[in-house]
Amino acid sequence: MPDPIQLFKPFICDEAIAATSDVLRSGWIGLGPRTEAFERAFADWLGARHAVATNSATAALRIALAAHGIGPGDEVITTPLTFVSTSHVIHYVGAEPVFCDVDAQTMNLDLGRAAELVGPRTRALIAVHYGGNPLDLVELRAFAAKHHLIVIDDAAHACGARFRGERVGAAGTACFSFHAVKNLPIGDGGMLVTDDAAVADRARRLRWMGIDRSTYARNGGSYQWEYDVPELGFKEHMNDIAAAIGLAQLPHVDAWNAKRREISARYVAAIADRDPTRARPVACTPGAESARHLCALLVADRDAVAERLRADGIGTGVHYKPNHLYAPYLAARRGPLPVAEAAWRKLISLPLHLLLSEADVGRVCDAIRRATGA
Numbered sequence: 281m282p283d284p285i286q287l288f289k290p291f292i293c294d295e296a297i298a299a300t301s302d303v304l305r306s307g308w309i310g311l312g313p314r315t316e317a318f319e320r321a322f323a324d325w326l327g328a329r330h331a332v333a334t335n336s337a338t339a340a341l342r343i344a345l346a347a348h349g350i351g352p353g354d355e356v357i358t359t360p361l362t363f364v365s366t367s368h369v370i371h372y373v374g375a376e377p378v379f380c381d382v383d384a385q386t387m388n389l390d391l392g393r394a395a396e397l398v399g400p401r402t403r404a405l406i407a408v409h410y411g412g413n414p415l416d417l418v419e420l421r422a423f424a425a426k427h428h429l430i431v432i433d434d435a436a437h438a439c440g441a442r443f444r445g446e447r448v449g450a451a452g453t454a455c456f457s458f459h460a461v462k463n464l465p466i467g468d469g470g471m472l473v474t475d476d477a478a479v480a481d482r483a484r485r486l487r488w489m490g491i492d493r494s495t496y497a498r499n500g501g502s503y504q505w506e507y508d509v510p511e512l513g514f515k516e517h518m519n520d521i522a523a524a525i526g527l528a529q530l531p532h533v534d535a536w537n538a539k540r541r542e543i544s545a546r547y548v549a550a551i552a553d554r555d556p557t558r559a560r561p562v563a564c565t566p567g568a569e570s571a572r573h574l575c576a577l578l579v580a581d582r583d584a585v586a587e588r589l590r591a592d593g594i595g596t597g598v599h600y601k602p603n604h605l606y607a608p609y610l611a612a613r614r615g616p617l618p619v620a621e622a623a624w625r626k627l628i629s630l631p632l633h634l635l636l637s638e639a640d641v642g643r644v645c646d647a648i649r650r651a652t653g654a
């Protein structure tokens with residue numbers, strides 16, 4: 281039996297490996313010059329105005345809510361079909377999540393249903409771009425403007441994704457993940473990007489204990505100990521080791537995403553002749569270019585399909601069990617969720633990473649055909 285094929289595997293380029301030893305020898309490994317350089321490079325690449333680097337996307341999302349003034353008494357509309365970070369951060373700031381159903385094709389928030397959930401306490405919406413497939417950004421902004429809502433993009437899957445040519449996160453406030461298996465892996469890390477200078481300033485303080493100046497900024501030339509602490513913050517900044525890896529990985533992301541799209545297209549072609557009630561891909565929004573963090577399919581008898589693939593040495597995943605089915609969210613306010621509740625039992629994610637060989641991709645294609653056959 282050939283080696284098992286993993287669902288995800290991180291890819292670290294040679295330049296990042298070399299940059300890691302450089303930074304370790306540099307005499308500065310905390311929050312410092314490389315973190316600032318990564319923030320600038322990421323903002324330029326994305327076309328965003330401000331970037332604030334954190335130690336995870338979870339931290340970036342919580343800080344984004346806080347920096348936008350979301351707190352106790354507020355409600356935030358979001359999708360149940362996400363990693364629990366998206367929902368947890370709403371609680372972390374003392375607000376309440378309100379779950380809205382998803383679109384049956386894309387698994388993204390169904391904005392047509394979200395209007396029914398807007399109430400007097402609704403302040404914001406967290407838009408998760410499922411699997412790297414962007415929501416329709418024009419529709420999203422129009423919806424937010426109509427209902428006076430702040431939009432925070434949970435772009436954990438969508439690093440490099442575009443809608444009508446514009447990168448997700450280039451406008452408004454968005455949070456990216458550099459977790460080990462994301463499209464731009466650095467181990468753990470996140471980036472809050474925003475076009476609002478006040479939000480960026482507050483986020484910069486909140487990620488570093490509420491302190492008004494970084495140790496590195498204070499260290500220019502002579503040692504200056506003095507700083508002010510205008511508010512309570514958290515210890516959630518990025519460090520220069522992670523940033524050095526990020527700086528070296530960033531120039532490759534567009535090419536890596538193209539490779540992810542190629543592999544996904546092969547998997548989708550392999551099931552193209554299947555009856556869509558038995559197997560079909562999660563679709564990308566028209567006009568969008570996916571970052572393809574996931575290649576997710578909707579298949580009948582999902583657990584049996586996963587078991588057949590496992591027997592063929594192929595790892596799979598489920599993204600996600602809807603969050604309202606977990607204990608902290610059983611009582612959360614929600615609309616009817618028939619699509620999310622039916623779809624998650626069919627969702628299966630196929631191996632998608634940059635260390636897949638041509639032969640591996642062929643093996644997955646053959647196995648998914650066999651597993652979804654009559």
Ligand SMILES: Cc1ncc(COP(=O)(O)O)c(C=O)c1O
Pocket residue numbers: 335336337338339362363365366408434436437456457458459469470
């Ligand atoms: C949709 C989504 N949001 C947020 C996160 C949190 O990212 P991080 O692990 O960087 O905190 C993840 C991570 O898997 C995610 O998939």
